[in-house]
Amino acid sequence: MLFTGDLRLHDHPPLRAALGGGRQVVPLFVRDGAIEAAGFAVSNRRAFLADCLRDLDEGLRRRGGRLVVRSGDVVRETCAVAAQAGADEVHMSGEHTRHARRREDRLRAALEADGRRLYVHDGVVTAVEPGTLTPAGSDHFAVFTPYYRRWTGHRLREPLTAPRRVPVPGTVTSEPLPARADVDGTSPALAPGGETEGRRRLAAWLRDGVDAYEGRQDDLAGDATSRLSPHLHFGTVSATEAVHRARCHGGPGAEAFVRQLCWRDFHRQVLAARPAAAVRDYRTRHDHWRTERTAAADIEAWRRGLTGYPVVDAAMRQLAHEGWMHNRGRLLTASFLAKTLYVDWRVGARHFLDLLVDGDIANNQLNWQWVAGTGTDSRPNRVLNPVVQGRRYDPDGAYVRRWVPELAGVEGPAVHEPWKLPHTRRARHDYPDPVVDLAEALARFRRARERD
Numbered sequence: 001m002l003f004t005g006d007l008r009l010h011d012h013p014p015l016r017a018a019l020g021g022g023r024q025v026v027p028l029f030v031r032d033g034a035i036e037a038a039g040f041a042v043s044n045r046r047a048f049l050a051d052c053l054r055d056l057d058e059g060l061r062r063r064g065g066r067l068v069v070r071s072g073d074v075v076r077e078t079c080a081v082a083a084q085a086g087a088d089e090v091h092m093s094g095e096h097t098r099h100a101r102r103r104e105d106r107l108r109a110a111l112e113a114d115g116r117r118l119y120v121h122d123g124v125v126t127a128v129e130p131g132t133l134t135p136a137g138s139d140h141f142a143v144f145t146p147y148y149r150r151w152t153g154h155r156l157r158e159p160l161t162a163p164r165r166v167p168v169p170g171t172v173t174s175e176p177l178p179a180r181a182d183v184d185g186t187s188p189a190l191a192p193g194g195e196t197e198g199r200r201r202l203a204a205w206l207r208d209g210v211d212a213y214e215g216r217q218d219d220l221a222g223d224a225t226s227r228l229s230p231h232l233h234f235g236t237v238s239a240t241e242a243v244h245r246a247r248c249h250g251g252p253g254a255e256a257f258v259r260q261l262c263w264r265d266f267h268r269q270v271l272a273a274r275p276a277a278a279v280r281d282y283r284t285r286h287d288h289w290r291t292e293r294t295a296a297a298d299i300e301a302w303r304r305g306l307t308g309y310p311v312v313d314a315a316m317r318q319l320a321h322e323g324w325m326h327n328r329g330r331l332l333t334a335s336f337l338a339k340t341l342y343v344d345w346r347v348g349a350r351h352f353l354d355l356l357v358d359g360d361i362a363n364n365q366l367n368w369q370w371v372a373g374t375g376t377d378s379r380p381n382r383v384l385n386p387v388v389q390g391r392r393y394d395p396d397g398a399y400v401r402r403w404v405p406e407l408a409g410v411e412g413p414a415v416h417e418p419w420k421l422p423h424t425r426r427a428r429h430d431y432p433d434p435v436v437d438l439a440e441a442l443a444r445f446r447r448a449r450e451r452d
Contacts, residue, residue, distance in 0.1 A: 002078055002092040002107075003029045003067075004100070005125050006235035007052040008195040009059045009162040014091040014121040016160055024167045026085045027060055029053060030078060031071040031178070034099065043185040044323035044357045048193035050178040052234050055194025057177055065166035068174040075106045082116055085172050089117050093124035093235075096272035097361055126265045127239040128154050130272035140273035142376055144266050151262050159241040187323035190357060191230060198231035202242060206249050213253035217260075218328045220311070221398035225327060226257065229358035232264065239264065267366040270376065278365045279346070281374040285449060289344035298341045301435050302333070303351055305404070308434035310416055311390035312336045314403035321403075323357040328393050331371055335384035338372040340441040342448060345372035373449075381449055383442055390416035406431040 001018040007029070009015065018025045035041050057067035070077040082090055090111055094104070108118040122129040133150045134140060141147035180186075191197075205226045216224035231237040243261055246254040271277055281287075292299060298307075305313035305320070315329030325333070330352075337348040349368040353359040369375030373382075390413075394400055397415035401408045406429050407415050414421065418431055 001025050001027050002074075002090055003027065003056070004093060004235075005095060005233070006093045007049075007056050008198070008236050008238065009056070009063075009166075010195065010199070011159040011238035011241045012162075013124055013157075013160060014093055014119070015163065015166075017119065017121065018089070018091040019163055019166065022167075024085075024169050025065070026068055026081055026087065026168060026172050027056075027065060027166065028068045028070065028078065028081050029056075030074045031069065032074050032103075033072045034074075034103075038099075040353070040359075042354050042359070043183050044187055044190055044355060045359060046178070047180040047183040047186045047190060048230055048234065048323075048357045050180045050183065051193030051197070052195070052236055054177050054179070055196050055236075059162070059195060060166050060168070063163060063166040065168040066174070067177070068168075068172050069177055070175060074103055075110050078107060079110050079114060081172055082111065083114065085169055087116065089119060091119045091121065094120045094122045094129070095125055096130050096268060098275040098278070101275075123157060123240065125235060125239070126268055127151075127156055127243050127261060128265050128269075130265075130269035133269070140269050141266065142270070143378065144263065144376065147266050147269070148259065148262050151265060156240050156243060159238060159244055187321055187355065187357075189322045191227070191322070191324065193230065193234060193236065193357075195236040198228070198236035201226070201228060201231065202237050202245070206245055206254075210246065210249060210257050211251055211253045214256040215253075217256060218393045220314075220326055220328055220394045221396070221402070223326070227324070229360075229363075230324070232261075233358040233360045264363060267362040270366055271362040277369065277375075278361050282366070282369050282376065283374055283380070285374055285380060287342075287344075287374070287448060290342050292343075292347060295341060295343050298435050299337075299343055299347060301432070302337050302341065302343075302348075306432050307336065308419070308432045309336065309386040309390075310397075310400040310404050310407055310418065310431075311394055312386050314394075314400045317403040319352070319355050323355055325356070328389075330367065332384045332386055332389045334368055334371040336386055338368070339383045339445050340386070340436060340438065342441070342445055345369060345374065381446075383445060385438060387416050387438070404431070 001015050060066050104120060111118050128151055212224055216222050228237055232239055239261055243258055246258050301307045305316035307313055312333050315325055315333045319325040334348055337343050338345045345368045349365055352364055366375055370377045373380030395413060397413055400415045407418055410418060419433055
């Protein structure tokens with residue numbers, strides 16, 4: 001059983017299939033050298049992964065087994081373990097990034113050359129597998145709402161319980177498990193990982209949080225979202241089980257939460273059909289972005305949370321401190337970089353992937369494209385005004401004051417426009433002036449998109 005983005009024991013069809021008939025199984029995780037070489041294995045995700053692997057190993061040991069960890073080329077290591085164990089079959093979950101597809105093809109060919117079979121199980125990483133739902137005349141949905149209607153009517157499989165026993169042969173060797181403590185450069189308040197924590201968080205969310213979600217999902221200061229995205233990314237929580245449990249709970253809040261889970265599947269089916277969208281415009285607007293050299297000072301101010309627009313800076317500082325950011329913050333910080341500063345969305349997407357513990361190629365890249373107007377948004381030229389957004393989603397300024405302590409003494413909504421404070425009060429706060437005038441930035445964007 002080759003684990004990838006499915007680091008759990010509950011609701012795990014490939015693991016169940018591998019155990020069929022009371023067989024012994026080698027639960028294997030390979031620390032993929034290609035991911036590290038591509039720079040994707042950043043500190044926050046490596047630390048969270050270490051938590052996940054340790055928790056998975058503990059869960060297996062309670063069931064009479066253990067986790068085998070190897071490092072390097074996934075195909076080479078998987079074939080070596082299969083040979084060492086005398087395994088006839090390898091089971092794994094299907095994934096749909098370009099890297100995952102190539103890895104699967106290589107693994108299948110290598111195993112077949114050794115007289116072994118690869119079984120790939122769909123509907124494990126997502127609730128609805130990419131390609132299952134398609135509109136007439138196309139291989140994927142390019143607009144969310146019709147996809148959501150079809151997705152809502154699609155019958156999901158029933159979640160599986162965790163196996164009671166996982167017998168593992170004692171002959172297969174493993175590397176030591178990685179430890180969070182061995183990872184340098186993590187965000188100070190990085191959340192813990194692992195299936196135990198993920199299931200605890202899901203249960204607490206359905207018990208105490210989801211009922212208010214419909215009305216509070218954009219409340220920046222209230223922090224009223226599930227924070228399950230890292231667990232969905234690493235597969236410590238099953239998307240299918242989350243949908244089932246939310247629907248059983250019922251109510252408008254649960255329905256709004258399920259809609260967000262659908263967005264995750266939507267982006268994955270777009271990327272599965274158009275893998276180049278990870279690096280290229282899904283729908284080009286023929287932008288001539290400011291270069292990283294000419295916009296260097298503005299980009300650095302954005303990264304450090306020093307743009308002079310408090311709600312943008314608050315969100316960027318939350319990202320640095322937690323390795324996570326509220327979804328509304330993601331939207332407004334992305335809009336600010338791509339449209340207000342008119343910087344290529346790929347610059348921002350790369351910075352997010354450098355820090356986000358839930359850094360997911362499909363969600364990250366396609367959400368950035370949605371905001372930049374090069375993706376699936378039906379209003380590609382909308383611009384989110386950071387002052388308006390701050391007043392709407394942080395009306396009392398509590399979120400800003402939490403993350404921008406320089407403005408802690410500014411009361412109420414005035415915190416969103418500190419440049420308008422009287423000069424004597426303004427001088428007390430060590431906070432920069434805005435890097436750009438919003439009206440001028442909007443005019444520049446409209447000229448660039450030929451909207452004037």
